[in-house]
Amino acid sequence: MVQSMPNHEYKMTKFRSIFWHRRDLRIEDNIGLFEASKSSKNLIGTYVLDPNLLDLNRTTSEAKNWFLGESLIELQKNWEERGSRLLILNGDPIILISKLVNLIKAECIYWNENIEPYEINRDKLITDKLSKEKIKVYTFLDQLIVNPSNIKTNNNEPYKVYGPFYRKWIDRINKTNVSNNNLIQISRTSEKIRGIDDKELSLIKNSDLNYCITRKSKSIYDLLYLNRFKDTNLCPCKPGESESIKQLNFFITKGGINSYYQARDIPSLESTSNLSAALSLGTISCRAVWNSAQLSKVIATEKYQINSIDAWIKELAWREFYQNALINFPELEKGPYREKWLNFPWQNKPNWFEDWCNGFTGIPIIDAAMRQLKYSGWMHNRCRMIVASFLVKDLLIDWRWGELFFMKSLVDGDLASNNGGWQWSASSGMDPKPMRIFNPFRQASKFDQDGNYIRKWIPELSHISTANLLSGEILSVERNGYPEPIINHKNQTLIFKELYSKIK
Numbered sequence: 001m002v003q004s005m006p007n008h009e010y011k012m013t014k015f016r017s018i019f020w021h022r023r024d025l026r027i028e029d030n031i032g033l034f035e036a037s038k039s040s041k042n043l044i045g046t047y048v049l050d051p052n053l054l055d056l057n058r059t060t061s062e063a064k065n066w067f068l069g070e071s072l073i074e075l076q077k078n079w080e081e082r083g084s085r086l087l088i089l090n091g092d093p094i095i096l097i098s099k100l101v102n103l104i105k106a107e108c109i110y111w112n113e114n115i116e117p118y119e120i121n122r123d124k125l126i127t128d129k130l131s132k133e134k135i136k137v138y139t140f141l142d143q144l145i146v147n148p149s150n151i152k153t154n155n156n157e158p159y160k161v162y163g164p165f166y167r168k169w170i171d172r173i174n175k176t177n178v179s180n181n182n183l184i185q186i187s188r189t190s191e192k193i194r195g196i197d198d199k200e201l202s203l204i205k206n207s208d209l210n211y212c213i214t215r216k217s218k219s220i221y222d223l224l225y226l227n228r229f230k231d232t233n234l235c236p237c238k239p240g241e242s243e244s245i246k247q248l249n250f251f252i253t254k255g256g257i258n259s260y261y262q263a264r265d266i267p268s269l270e271s272t273s274n275l276s277a278a279l280s281l282g283t284i285s286c287r288a289v290w291n292s293a294q295l296s297k298v299i300a301t302e303k304y305q306i307n308s309i310d311a312w313i314k315e316l317a318w319r320e321f322y323q324n325a326l327i328n329f330p331e332l333e334k335g336p337y338r339e340k341w342l343n344f345p346w347q348n349k350p351n352w353f354e355d356w357c358n359g360f361t362g363i364p365i366i367d368a369a370m371r372q373l374k375y376s377g378w379m380h381n382r383c384r385m386i387v388a389s390f391l392v393k394d395l396l397i398d399w400r401w402g403e404l405f406f407m408k409s410l411v412d413g414d415l416a417s418n419n420g421g422w423q424w425s426a427s428s429g430m431d432p433k434p435m436r437i438f439n440p441f442r443q444a445s446k447f448d449q450d451g452n453y454i455r456k457w458i459p460e461l462s463h464i465s466t467a468n469l470l471s472g473e474i475l476s477v478e479r480n481g482y483p484e485p486i487i488n489h490k491n492q493t494l495i496f497k498e499l500y501s502k503i504k
């Protein structure tokens, strides 16, 4: 269970401290870093390239690695501007963190807690090890606006349904002051932090800490170039703390937030914030995002603007809902919340799965979305729901295949939100509506009325009339190499319902 640390009796100390960045790749409004900087002016940052979180076959994507690598480079610069360093190490944190602490003779280490089962377990092992070595560990809750231990039902149980969760979440926020003023105590211009000196740095370089210093170092190079995500300009999420702040400001000041309610479901428009990767890797703080939304509300004059801002806030709450779900039910990571889904007779046809992954199913809205993912590393939320429903309820493929493929493709791949989104779409999760089936043609007609999204991502169909693009009724001679549909939606839906009715 994540819990923020009780208030410490801090004394400004001469002793050396380390701040370990994990999903908080920023300097500003970083609660753990703020607390560390209050107590020690001899402060060194570190980040560990943890192989468990960088596995391209399981836990990350080329796009996410690019986002991570670029964000680390900016973070390193920010630390240097403040007189200290961010030491980027490569390997198992359970070994490296303790080695680093001992090598540079640090007395304390600070970090912000994470919520994924692997990270919770890893951190426990590290904490135990450090405690035995008499190193003080201070941990904080930073990545959620409301502390999960404060969101419980009247029976002190975790929420399983979003609606009541949301009401409690808002209620908790309204009773507190969400400050994003946790500013690192050392500015660029005034007093600087004392960090590692050159002698110590060469000690670190010559140690077995796998220290990576710049773009040229092997590990950062691997992240950015070896497995290179090529179409960075197509990706709407921009890495680094400064870009994330710019993206938030753009969304708020250019009015995106005010028209969100009307525009958020139209995938051809750039109408959402694109902050998902920033929130997931912490290049922006959730409190800064929340407070910007509140500020917009204060200056909004029209009802539709307020509705839009509230709709966006509800999305922030979805993020927190899924993180709470994973904290309270870590078994979600492994499989369906509704156990009867374990008995569903998946057909799992590999060639259908491949067509889905590559955007060659012959159903235009599905293929447009899957190609958006392939080339840009991101997919619009409406389309995530459409392709997920299609994989499960039309292709009869286990939703966990889709979940994994998303993790291996998305720039914002995030266990809690991804698992939550897939379980919602598959109807295997906590959502009380089990039989939600999306008709891809109806979805296209409703949300891509002019066919602009489909045309953008399937250029070989750009000559097809909008009506035919949306209905998928495209003559063979007009297909230009674009495939015939691999399935018939109506037939597959009947099969799905039949199979579903039989599982116990």
Ligand SMILES: Cc1cc2nc3c(=O)[nH]c(=O)nc-3n(C[C@H](O)[C@H](O)[C@H](O)COP(=O)(O)OP(=O)(O)OC[C@H]3O[C@@H](n4cnc5c(N)ncnc54)[C@H](O)[C@@H]3O)c2cc1C
Pocket (backbone or CB within 6 Å): 264, 272, 273, 274, 275, 276, 277, 279, 280, 315, 316, 317, 318, 319, 320, 322, 379, 380, 381, 382, 384, 385, 388, 406, 410, 412, 413, 414, 415, 417, 418, 419, 420, 421, 422, 425
């Ligand atoms: C099958 C499926 C898989 C998904 N996988 C991920 C994932 O791996 N990582 C991820 O961050 N989101 C995931 N989502 C949620 C959502 O699609 C993205 O967060 C959203 O599209 C990101 O775009 P944005 O930043 O412009 O969002 P906005 O619309 O601007 O929303 C603001 C923020 O709220 C959060 N948010 C919005 N919608 C959701 C949602 N439905 N669930 C949880 N958080 C939400 C995100 O942090 C987002 O950045 C998934 C949804 C589905 C249906």
